[in-house]
Amino acid sequence: MSLALKLADKQKIAIVTKKSLLDGASARAQGGIAAVLSRDDSLDEHIHDTLIAGAGLCDPDTTRFVIEHGAASIEWLISQGVPFTRDADSDSGYHLTREGGHSHRRIIHVADATGQAVQDTLAAKVRTHSNITLLEQHIAIDLITGRKLRRNDNHCYGAYALNSQNGEVVTIAAHHTVLATGGAGKVYLYTTNPDTATGDGIAMGWRAGCRVSNMEFIQFHPTCLYHPHAKSFLISEAVRGEGGTLKLPDGTRFMPWHDERADLAPRDVVARAIDFEMKKRGLDCVYLDISHQPVDFLQEHFPTIYARCMALGIDISRQPIPVVPAVHFTCGGVLTDLHGRTDIEGLYAIGETACTGLHGANRLASNSLLECLVFAEAASRDILTSQTKPIPELPQWDVSRVTDADETVVISHNWDELRRFMWDYVGIVRTTKRLQRAQHRIKLLHEEINEYYSNFHVSADLLELRNLVLTADLIVQSALSRHESRGLHFSKDYPQTLPDAIPTVLVPPGYVAA
Structure with missing residues (x-):
């Protein structure tokens, strides 16, 4: 929503959301937003706290970039009307609280419902802006890329989305496409995430040819x-x-x-x-x-x-x-640069679905909404200054070779099985044997779901399960490749932390370097 509002005066925007506009995870952010707003605090101390929490794996340039733009992001929210809790005795004029890992009080908040207040404020503006089209109850299926169109380019031209109310698939063309789909908490049995957090953007980005990074770090x-x-x-x-x-x-x-x-x-x-x-x-x-x-x-x-x-x-x-x-939080995701750009031209990722390098091996509390806001601004600047590419004629979704599913119990059974073994085998404490067991089961689920996807009409439940299984596979691949314990990834087989902190980067089949 922040990105849409920053672009809407100069661009036509479509926000595609699979439930209602407010059904994402942001509304559940109780604590607040971390930023340096007090004279007692400093950028260097916020950076230091972030690097310490991230267990040496945070990207230093990204960390400084985000934190240096924190105060401006808060000022923008205040200008939009977010009613942050005030404190007359504070030099900032606002009440600042402290959370785990922070050396200072620097969390600006709206009582204990900050995310809800931010969402409500921005949603009111989104719903009334003449240049923003809101497509609720539409779940994205896949990105439309030059590679998929058998063109000799590495560009994203939009996406296919399922209207879950009538079952029709719509083709959405776009000069710029932004993945802002949140994390993948629903891959696990117990999560603070909403039911919408099924790793959709990460899975779509991977299938389109984007690298993903640090997926083993599940907070x-x-x-x-x-x-x-x-x-x-x-x-x-x-x-x-x-x-x-x-x-x-x-x-x-x-x-x-x-x-x-x-x-x-x-x-x-x-x-x-x-x-x-x-x-x-x-x-x-x-x-x-x-x-x-x-x-x-x-x-x-x-x-x-x-x-x-x-x-x-x-x-x-x-x-x-x-x-x-x-x-609670997926620290890894689709790899991006400081403009929110992915490996595919015209495709951006912001928020929890992205891996910017800010969170490293463990996200510092209340840095998540901060990251969303800073990269919404960075991506909007890049989009407004970038050259647009002519959009070719996009083919409609082909349903000529599929039929209605005879039974859907396969989807509910596989969904339940996936979440249970991910909780048991890929949880807070891991072993190589448990990870290998999970990988074996994921392979079997992949085969079943791909067969189902190829033969039957798509449904929202099927699309989510398809994305969850792929995201689970990326988590397990990343965890198996890290032969140490660092931050959120703790392995009984590799309890030591290696001297060099190296990100895990997975490269998809047919990857084309930008």
Whole structure:
């Protein structure tokens, strides 16, 4: 939405979204956006914190580029009307909180519903702009490239998309195409991500000929609410930033045993610590305790979390919150440069679907929305100044050789099987044998799904499963190729960290260097 608004005064834009406009992951970003906004803070310290969290794998140029443009991105959001929480005593005029891995308070937020506030503000402008066409309930199938058209070029000319309401496939031509499809959390059984996070952009980019990078680094958020009626509800990192502590069922704190930063250690450290304690003691969950804070403080700083827990019978001012780790963020993705450009001309990737180099082996809290905003600006500048290429006549989607599926149980069964073995075999702690087991099962699923895709009409469920299986394959390939433990990738077979931090880059068949 940020990219669309930055382009819409000079370009005609189509936003294609497979559900409704607000069904992505951004609305779930409770904590806020990291940026240097206080005189006590500095760009170098934010850069340093990001590099430390990224376990040596962050690209230094990208990291500096994003953080240097952080304040301008926040100013742009303020100009759009985002109602960030104010603080008259702060030199910035806004309340800044702190999260794990940060050396300063630098998280600007809207109470504990920052992503929702940003989304609502931008969506209101998107829906009323005359140059933006919104195609909701349309799921992209594949990109249309010169290679696919048997042309001698490496250009993207648009995409095919399924109108999931009537089953028709539409052909969308574009001088510039941007993948902004989010991550791949739904490849795992337990995730904080929405149901839409099925790795679509990563899979489409790979099939089109883009390299992908660092797919082994899947971030598990340490604190997802553990309750049978609380699907994927996140307990913000800011709860620990405001003094919340992790405890065993008997009330004993355990994070000081695992890291000198204790409860404010980066997410990979905290998630592994919780996983260790749960497995060691046979626990279903651990507990996050912020009951030392008064009720009015909790209601002011965490109104969404307070209300949701209270609705489930958990009074966080009196009792700790049961929590477990859950898949939260895909640090890898389609490889891009500082303009958001991919390996294919005219094709960009921004947000969680991209691998810009900012997050390295582990994303620092609240750097995700920051990355979205900075690269929306960078890509918009590049698009507005780039030469456009004539679009050839694009063929319509061919349905002449397919029929209606006789049964869809294959899709639901394969979806369930994939998510379960990815959770069991490619989780927080990995072994080579588990990864090989996952790879074997993925190969079998690939064959089944490709046969299904070739013979039957496409459906939204089939397209998502096809993308999930491919994304899972890329995750496992990347994990098997990394013979060390670094950041979010911890291998029992290779527990040491090598002296040189080298990105994992996977190259698709028929790759053409830009």
